[in-house]
Amino acid sequence: MQKTFIKDALEVIHERKSVRNYTGELISTEDINVILKAAMAAPVAIHMMPWKFIVVRDKDKLKALSDGLPFAKMLPKAGTGIVVCAAPHEAALGKEEFAILDCACASENILLAAEALGLGAVWTAVYPSKELISFVRKELGIPQNIIPLNIIAIGHPIGDEHAEDKYEPNNIHWDKW
Template identity: 35%
Template sequence: MSVIFDRRSIRRYKDLPVSEKDLEGMLRAGMYAPSAGNERPWQFVVIRDREKLMKITEFHPFTQMLKEAPVAIVPCADMRDLKYDGDFWVQDMAACVENILLEGTARELGTCWCGVYPKENYVRELSALLGLPDYMVPFSVIAVGHPNESREVRERFNRSRVHFEKWSL
């Protein structure tokens, strides 16, 4: 539970590389996320290229931390052969991203989840930058690095948001 409670969005990073072992552990955690019908629609693009990271900050205003982050993970949804109608893949991808963030915290790395889908311009620009085929949808950008800031951990549990059996005020 401490990993869940300690996870924070980190936007400042030290000038240190992220090891292959740590990256693989985070990707492995992502691939262990639950998915509808065990579909596992995820594919990943790992970006270390400084020029590509900077280009993302030009079209996605909420990714400015990539100017310092040594690496980004871009989870993408493979839209080929989805088993179910609807957007269950969105839930699958969100679970995948959360697993990556939690594993990063467990490895004492900082992460920041930057949404891409469903913003059409972010999807289009990122797809072009990464050369994604039409059937791949970039879901998010996850900045990863050694934190150069600490974020306060505050209590978030709020009993007034819990309702039993029916809605209550």
């Protein structure tokens, strides 16, 4: 069954917020697939798709990740974490930089898709910390040639987080600096 989304694209972009408080209810497999399909619709350099995604729903694994990551304490209550990983050998020109850029675009699409579905999400950093990368690799059995970049907690939100207006005209330069 196809879901009907009420929000338009600009509304989703402007309403996206970092959500850190969740009910603990699992995200449906259907919603996870919608979110991951959106992730894989992201722009990529020369049509290479150097991303890998690990969906973590196991409560013990979410707790272990939460314990080892300073900015991911909300994972157990979120109920779902998506680990966005880069595969540099599958990126444009085999370059790590392109893999990271492409996966950053996919990460943003995950956040926007979660917002569009009425879910809460927050991006939590793993990359560029060598210690955190090593921890996540070990915890999830990730091969050495794959780089875990971030873990996006996704869940049913509680609380009253609101989008922030970050528009700053002083950061815009027209035609020259």
